[in-house]
Structures are given as C-alpha cells and as structure tokens.
Amino acid sequence: MTATERTATKTARDAETMLAAVANRFGGPEVVRVQEQTRPEPKADEVLVRVHASTVSIADHRMRAADLPRGLGFLKVVALGAFRPRRRILGMEAAGEVVEVGADATGFAVGDRVMVMRGARMGCHAQFVTARAAGAVVRIPDEMTFEDAAALVFGGYTAISFLDQVSLEPGTKVLVNGASGAVGSAAVQIAAHAGARVTAVTSARNADLVRGLGAARVVDYQSEDFAAGSERWDVIVECVGNAPFTRVERVLEPGGALLLVIADGPAMLRERSQSRRSGMRVTHEGTIIGKPVLERLLALAAEGAVRPVIDRTFPLDDIVAAHRYVDTGRKRGSVVLRVP
Secondary structure, three states: OOHHHHHHHHOOOOOOEEEEEEEOOOOOHHHEEEEEEEOOOOOOOEEEEEEEEEEEOHHHHHHHHOOOOOOOHHHHHHHHOOOOOOOOEOOOEEEEEEEEEOOOOOOOOOOOEEEEEOHHHOOOOEOEEEEEOOOOEEEOOOOOOHHHHHHHHHHHHHHHHHHOOOOOOOOOEEEEEOOOEHHHHHHHHHHHHOOOEEEEEEOHHHHHHHHHHOOOEEEEOOOOOHHHOOOOEEEEEEOOOOOOHHHHHHHEEEEEEEEEOOOOHHHHHHHHHHHHHHOOEEEOOOOOOOHHHHHHHHHHHHOOOOOOOEEEEEEHHHHHHHHHHHHOOOOOEEEEEEOO
C-alpha cells in the first residue's frame, strides 16, 4: 500500500471515540451500559471495521455473569478477570464495513463488507472493532445483509469447527442436543446437507423450525429421554451441557463421536481416558479455526446449505433487554444486535 493510499484510508477515522456496550462489573443484564469509549486503532497487520451488526450469545452471558460451567471456577480469574470483567466490551463476532487498512494488511480495501470472528477477545458490541487481515475476517457478498452475516458467524463457525472432526456422509446418524440454538441450528443444517440422518433434540415448540432446517426426526426433551431409548447414533453434538459421555455412551455406535460444544470441568478432564477406553472420540475442542472456517461457512451459505436463524433483533440502545432475553435460555437461533 502506498503512502497516498494509507492517507486516504486514514480519513475514514474522523473521530477518536465510539459507542459501545460496556460491562464494568460482573452481574445481571443491568450491568451492561452503552457508553462512549476510545475507538480502537488498527495495527499494521489489521483492518478497522465499522460494525453494523453483532449478536448476543450464551458466551456473552457467561462472560458478563462470570457463569462458568461446573468445575471451571478456577479459570475465572484467568479467563474472565478477578474483580471485574477482563473484556469489558462483549461480542464475539461482527459484520460491517472496512474503514481503515493497516500498512501491512493485505487482501482488503476500504469499503469491503466483511464478517469477523474475534472469539474470546470479544469487543464486537461496539461501533468499531479491529481484526487481523490474515485472521478470522472475510468479505461477504453484497446480497447478504449485515444482520444475516452476524447471525451466521457464531453458530456456523462453532458447528463447522466441531463437525470437521467426523466423517459426514449419506446415512450417517447424527443427533444434535439443543438443536434450536445458534450452534445447534447450524449443526443440523450442515449435517443434513452432507446427507446425514439428523435427530434434533429440542422442545415441542421448536419442532417445525428444526424440521425445516433438515432434521429427519425430532425428540421433545420434555417428554422423551433420547439417552434412555434403543436408538444409536454415530455422532452426538452436545450443545446444552446435560449430555456427558457417562449419559450417552450406551446410545453411541461403536467408534462414534461425542462433540462437546458445551462441557463442564469433569467432562473435560475425563474425555481422553473415555476416548481411550471406549474407542470413541470424545472432545470439547474444535479442530479448525480462523479464516478457513468462515470461508467454508460462506461457501455453504452460497449453496443454500446453511441459512441464519434469527430469533429477535435489538438495537444497541436495548442491549440490556437483549441480554435479558438470552438469559431466559429460550432463544431460537441468534439474537442479533443492530449497531447504529
């Protein structure tokens, strides 16, 4: 990039501040406030993105409320902060427009429409966010809205990262526990697109939704325990946190896989020994991260294989209401945050 081009991109930064949803302490939804913050400045290898949409997810709830799964309390200081949130601006993903390009950043230009996955670094519930050009940021097609792009990222990124570990082909039997959430709804679609026979575990009110996403069978968890029956599955995608290996081993086919999108401390500690003993794959970790995941997600979306599921949309000013809704545990797909 020439000095002239760098100067031109710099003009996009016409102020030093931005609006952001900030949590200065741990607690309920009411601790989040929209405040003026210093606008981030991109490093040489980064782009600056003007955020137009993000989502409020279960990850934001956990970071805000210091609500870690059972047995992981010892990680609070390291992961979340000792007395107040380490990451005061939440939001794992964003969709928006590139407004500045660092001197060493390649592949992007001012005006590019992009989706970004920052993960645990958070920071996307704000008007501006930075992203490494070589990292988890990709251009999105003109016909994709920012709201749809943001809704795709969290669930789709996570689902792809986990499902990449197993072989999905016509006839593979896949069960998704928590099939109507952001990750679960993406997992149902990706598995069904690969030809798998998908069983979706959700509530009765979400049955039509998950069938429309490709589920061949729906289990209403309020009236049926999938782990107590005689049916077996090759892959179980656990998106709720109530299906550890000790509960589902008997309904996994020999050589099957349990993908723990949500897991508590004991489940994480035991997964290696459980894998060795059983000959099955038990894991709480995804295998691929970064730009390749987003590129694959966009390719699936272009094929019509994955579509965003948006439950509700809130403006940034209603961030407290958005958190309250997510805290109910009853959202379907994604809760989108529109950033002015």
